[in-house]
Amino acid sequence: MPTRFFSEDTPFTLLKPRKTSNWITKVISTEKRTPGELNFIFCSDDYLREINIQYLNHKTYTDIITFDTSEGTHHISGDIYISIDRVKENAIKFHADFDDELHRVIIHGVLHLLGFSDKSAAKKLLMRRKENAYLSLR
Numbered sequence: 001m002p003t004r005f006f007s008e009d010t011p012f013t014l015l016k017p018r019k020t021s022n023w024i025t026k027v028i029s030t031e032k033r034t035p036g037e038l039n040f041i042f043c044s045d046d047y048l049r050e051i052n053i054q055y056l057n058h059k060t061y062t063d064i065i066t067f068d069t070s071e072g073t074h075h076i077s078g079d080i081y082i083s084i085d086r087v088k089e090n091a092i093k094f095h096a097d098f099d100d101e102l103h104r105v106i107i108h109g110v111l112h113l114l115g116f117s118d119k120s121a122a123k124k125l126l127m128r129r130k131e132n133a134y135l136s137l138r
Contacts, residue, residue, distance in 0.1 A: 003038040009047040012084045014040075020103070024110055027134045028076050031114050036070060036077030038113075040106065045085035063087055064105050066112040080109035100135065107134050 003021040005014045014020060028035045045061050052058045052065060063086035067079040082105050091101040108118075111130055118124040 003035065004040070006039065006041045008041055008043040010042060010044045010084050012042045014042070015099070020106065023103075023134075023138050024106070026137060027107060027110055028114065030134075030137075033114060034075050036075035038077060038110075039079045040109075041079065041081045042084050043081055045083050048081050048083040048086070051081055061086060063090060064109050066109045068113055070113065076110070076113045078109070078113045080106070080113075082106065082109070103138060104131050104135060107131055 003024055005017050005020075007013065024038065025035050048063075048065060049059075049061050052060065052062055055067075056065070061083070063083050065081045067081075069077045069079060071077070082102070084102075087102050087105055088098060090096070090105075091098045094101065096104075108127070108131055111127055111134075116123070116127050116130060118127045
């Protein structure tokens with residue numbers, strides 16, 4: 001199944017979509033799952049905030065929202081919305097390269113689809129470790 005990259009409300013284009021898609025597939029395979037249909041939608045802060053309000057009833061800005069559309073437990077599918085504005089800000093805030101921060105957020109969304117959570121300190125730490133390990137595979 002394909003991994004697709006779209007842009008909504010922002011003039012962003014992912015530089016190496018095939019390389020990124022192959023990397024995502026490798027991460028999912030490493031977790032003993034199969035990639036299904038994955039859609040990454042790059043958008044503005046305002047666009048993602050509206051989704052946050054409409055679907056999650058949160059009035060805050062965020063860098064990512066992941067919607068799991070997987071059927072069953074083996075194939076991983078979903079729509080992952082990423083705010084390019086927020087990724088740019090976070091790259092500056094955390095003294096990170098924009099491309100590194102973007103790929104951290106991309107894999108963060110994939111990890112959510114794989115069942116990982118960041119709702120507690122311990123789960124957040126595990127997720128960060130997974131992000132770092134998978135970023136090193138890029």
